[in-house]
Amino acid sequence: MGYLIGIDIGTTGVKLLLIDEKGDVKGSITEEYPLSTPRPGWAEQNPSDWWDATLKGIKGLLEKTGVKGKEIKGIGLTGQMHGSVFLNGKGEVIHPAILWCDQRTAKECEEITETVGKDRVFEITCNPVLTGFQAPKIMWLRKNHPEVYKNVSKVLLPKDYIRFCLTGVFATDVSDASGTSLFDVRNRRWSDEILAALSLPSSLLPECFESPEITGYITKEVAGLTGLTEGTPVVAGAGDQAAGGVGSGIVEEGLVSVSLGTSGVVFAHLEDVFVDPQGRLHTFCYAVPGKWHIMGVMLSAGGSFRWLRDTFFGKDVSYNEMTDMAGNVPAGSEGLVFLPYLTGERCPYPDPDARGVFFGISLKHKKEHFVRAVMEGVAFGLKDSIRIMREIGVPEGKKFRVTGGGAKSDLWCRIMADIFGGYTVRLKVEEGPSFGAAVLAGVGVGMYSDVKTACKKLVKEKEGVFEPDRATAEIYEKFHILYGKLYQNLEGLFDNLAKIS
Numbered sequence: 001m002g003y004l005i006g007i008d009i010g011t012t013g014v015k016l017l018l019i020d021e022k023g024d025v026k027g028s029i030t031e032e033y034p035l036s037t038p039r040p041g042w043a044e045q046n047p048s049d050w051w052d053a054t055l056k057g058i059k060g061l062l063e064k065t066g067v068k069g070k071e072i073k074g075i076g077l078t079g080q081m082h083g084s085v086f087l088n089g090k091g092e093v094i095h096p097a098i099l100w101c102d103q104r105t106a107k108e109c110e111e112i113t114e115t116v117g118k119d120r121v122f123e124i125t126c127n128p129v130l131t132g133f134q135a136p137k138i139m140w141l142r143k144n145h146p147e148v149y150k151n152v153s154k155v156l157l158p159k160d161y162i163r164f165c166l167t168g169v170f171a172t173d174v175s176d177a178s179g180t181s182l183f184d185v186r187n188r189r190w191s192d193e194i195l196a197a198l199s200l201p202s203s204l205l206p207e208c209f210e211s212p213e214i215t216g217y218i219t220k221e222v223a224g225l226t227g228l229t230e231g232t233p234v235v236a237g238a239g240d241q242a243a244g245g246v247g248s249g250i251v252e253e254g255l256v257s258v259s260l261g262t263s264g265v266v267f268a269h270l271e272d273v274f275v276d277p278q279g280r281l282h283t284f285c286y287a288v289p290g291k292w293h294i295m296g297v298m299l300s301a302g303g304s305f306r307w308l309r310d311t312f313f314g315k316d317v318s319y320n321e322m323t324d325m326a327g328n329v330p331a332g333s334e335g336l337v338f339l340p341y342l343t344g345e346r347c348p349y350p351d352p353d354a355r356g357v358f359f360g361i362s363l364k365h366k367k368e369h370f371v372r373a374v375m376e377g378v379a380f381g382l383k384d385s386i387r388i389m390r391e392i393g394v395p396e397g398k399k400f401r402v403t404g405g406g407a408k409s410d411l412w413c414r415i416m417a418d419i420f421g422g423y424t425v426r427l428k429v430e431e432g433p434s435f436g437a438a439v440l441a442g443v444g445v446g447m448y449s450d451v452k453t454a455c456k457k458l459v460k461e462k463e464g465v466f467e468p469d470r471a472t473a474e475i476y477e478k479f480h481i482l483y484g485k486l487y488q489n490l491e492g493l494f495d496n497l498a499k500i501s
Contacts, residue, residue: 002073002447005061006438008240008431009050009079009158011035011099011262016057017434018065018072021447023458025429027065031057036096040501041103041344041352044096047085050158051165058226069229074445075166075218076437077237078244079159081179084137087164089153095145097158098137101263101299101343103352105136108143112136112181116197124194125178126185126275126283131344131352132299135181138200155204159237167216167234170206175242175293177208178284185292186273188285209236211246211287212443212451235444238287240433241265241295246287247436248403248427249459251452253395256386258416258424259432260406264301264378266385268294268394280348280388287440288451294394296347296385301378302406304340304356308374312367323409326372331418331472332479333369335360338377339486341494348384349487353498359486375412376476379419380483386420398422401461403432410466417466419476424466427459 001020008015013032019025031053036044062069082100087093098104109129113121121129129136134157142149156164157180160172177183177190182205184191195202209215214233223230237243241259245267248257252269259265270292275283286293300307309317341354358373389396402424406412417424429435439454448454 001071003067003071004438004441004447005058005072005075006434006436006441007054007057007075007077007162008243008434008437009054009077009162010240011080011101014050014053014057015431015434016061017431017438018061018067019435019438021442023429023439026067027061028431028434029057029061029064039104043099043102045099047093047097047158047161050162054162054165055225058228062227069223069227069232072228072232073447074441075232075234076243076439076441076444077159077163077234078240078433078437079162081157081176081239081241082132082134083158084134085156085158085161086141086148086152087154087156088151091164094151095141095148100132102137103131103344105131105140106352108136108139112139112198116194121181121194122279124184124191125181126273127181128279128350129181130346130350132346133179133181135198138204139198152204154206156206160206163215163234166218166222168219169216171215171236172206172208173211173236173238173287174208174285175211175287176239179239179282185283185285210289211236211238211242212289212440214444233441233445235441237437237440241267241297242284242287242293243436243440244403244432245269245293245436246439246451246455247429247432247434247459248401249455250293250401251288251455254397255401256396257401257403257432258382260302260378260402260404260412262301262303262306264298264382266296266382266389268389268396270294274394276388276392279350281385282347287436294389296382296388298340298378298381298385299344299346300340300342300356301381302404304338304342304374304378305406307342308370312370319409322371323375323411325368326375327411329368329372331475333373333376334364335362336365336369336373337479337483337486338373339483340374340377340381348388351491351494353494354487355494355497357486357490375415376419376479377483378406379412379416380480382416383419383480384484400424402426403430413466417468418472419480421468421473423468426462426464428462429459
């Protein structure tokens with residue numbers, strides 16, 4: 001029997017998953033690494049930490065499962081999108097990686113938009129230029145550290161740096177490239193027009209592939225360090241959201257997934273390019289060759305919950321203990337509303353200056369109210385994207401496949417069902433991105449004929465459906481209206497706060 005490995009370079013750690021041909025998980029392992037925030041709104045990591053964790057994880061996964069390197073038929077890569085890894089001509093990292101949640105590049109976003117033209121940027125990339133994306137990070141480095149930029153030979157996305165370390169090849173995939181503001185999303189290629197307008201040489205960027213395509217092979221050196229076999233194929237893979245879409249089986253119109261990781265994502269498959277004319281949602285190339293996806297991304301979903309625990313409860317308190325507490329609080333948290341904009345926001349408000357807010361605090365509110373308010377606030381933020389999808393006519397059903405760490409909570413799944421007004425279900429394999437990356441590897445090496453066929457065979461829902469309660473849904477609808485008005489009324493104050501802090 002052959003096996004597949006999916007490697008997910010996340011924000012807090014690398015997760016590796018090993019599956020067999022039937023899609024059954026034989027083992028998984030996570031290796032954590034630190035996140036640096038040298039200034040408010042900044043977020044950086046050392047790519048060598050990703051690589052060290054990946055090496056340790058591969059070796060540990062093989063030892064844990066007892067699977068031999070020669071039995072691994074293919075490897076798929078995924079990970080946090082948009083980040084910038086700057087390499088010199090020797091392939092050495094010469095600046096900390098600037099991450100997806102970093103907000104330092106607001107001015108560069110404005111400059112790119114003005115230089116290329118707002119309408120033209122949107123026509124080519126299907127998205128506005130946002131602080132999280134890669135192009136403004138490159139421009140920021142060129143402006144603020146010219147002595148570093150002059151030595152930059154390649155700029156890679158996080159998972160693609162790991163590909164380079166595994167295979168020695170510079171490559172990316174169409175889904176991850178879609179989030180750079182340098183990619184022609186309709187035609188699935190780098191945009192020569194944007195590169196020329198920004199005076200960026202095309203040589204900075206890696207070659208781009210469809211997600212299941214083989215891009216390189218495990219080197220002899222890596223084989224010796226990990227136990228893998230030299231020559232094992234590594235496919236292009238996908239950005240974490242596209243890989244998560246594959247891992248959730250979102251491979252036809254009418255299916256929608258909701259991911260509750262550090263960020264929160266509402267994700268739908270598209271047969272053709274379909275954009276929100278106001279740019280509130282993202283349209284990217286999909287990991288299914290020749291297809292696209294549309295998604296709404298909020299920056300601090302599970303990240304808000306983790307912040308609450310670490311700040312007010314301490315790491316000795318488990319997430320389960322917190323949600324058990326919140327279960328004793330009625331819907332609406334007795335008037336406590338949370339805006340989850342701890343690191344700014346992306347959808348539907350592309351506002352790097354937005355900040356988190358607890359609104360309506362009174363003497364009646366205890367710790368459990370704050371826990372439930374955070375869970376509800378995140379669900380309200382996700383509903384914003386669902387509402388926009390419905391407004392612009394994206395085909396969607398009344399069932400949402402929920403993945404990520406937050407999906408482990410029955411309470412959170414019930415809250416989402418009531419707020420979304422639809423059924424929520426979980427999947428038997430919850431590791432969406434790493435599972436999707438492994439599935440893509442299976443397609444690339446010929447284990448499955450195509451991505452859709454593989455997902456139909458391998459992705460299975462768990463028993464048990466969370467149904468919306470009509471009375472509770474009516475309560476939440478009133479709170480969601482209030483939630484939306486809070487941002488609208490605070491938008492100018494967020495801007496003022498950014499100027500004085």
